[in-house]
Amino acid sequence: KPDAEQLYGQRILLFSYGSGLASSMYSLVCRKVQESRFTLTQLQKSIRRARHILDHERIELAPDLIDKLLTEREKNDHQVPFVPSQPIGILKPGDIYLKSIDKNHRRFYEKFHADDTSMNKNTDIPQLYTQYFQDHQINGST
Incomplete structure (x- = not known):
């Protein structure tokens, strides 16, 4: 080094x-x-x-989950106003995330502050997204 x-x-x-x-x-x-x-x-x-x-800190996701994430992202591209609904369980304290986009396409961000109830170091991220997609009935591109 x-x-x-x-x-x-x-x-x-x-x-x-x-x-x-x-x-x-x-x-x-x-x-x-x-x-x-x-x-x-x-x-x-x-x-x-x-x-x-x-x-x-890298998270491994199966291709079908990535496909669903990209499909949802494509569906919401340029939608205004827009408020993301994906789970925040993947965020760590200090992470900056998109809070909303208003009708004038202005983006608003917030800094994530976790408390003991919102942050679980043992969160199963693939399971979190699988549940999210089931709850929102989101399918991939295939």
Whole structure:
């Protein structure tokens, strides 16, 4: 794990696999800049945080659940006013989520604050979505 000083002048390859269906790859050359809001140290911190999330917080869902999620998202695309109805049991304290979209297409977000009754670390996310789709009679695209 090189520190920022060791990376100056080096080319770094960045890759994002996205959802698994699409990906992107690009490179950058590390340069020392005197005054910038974007620094190599900040990039390293963000990458460490993202890696932690990928290693410890990623949720595996079956393809049929993903299909239903995407079908519902497509159905609601550009619908206004709109208030999402999906379960918030997947949110963690500090997560920012879409609260609503008004008739003028303005999006409103809130920061999730969990209490002991709304947050359960042992929540079975696939089961939570399966129940949600059953309750709302949502089918996939097939």
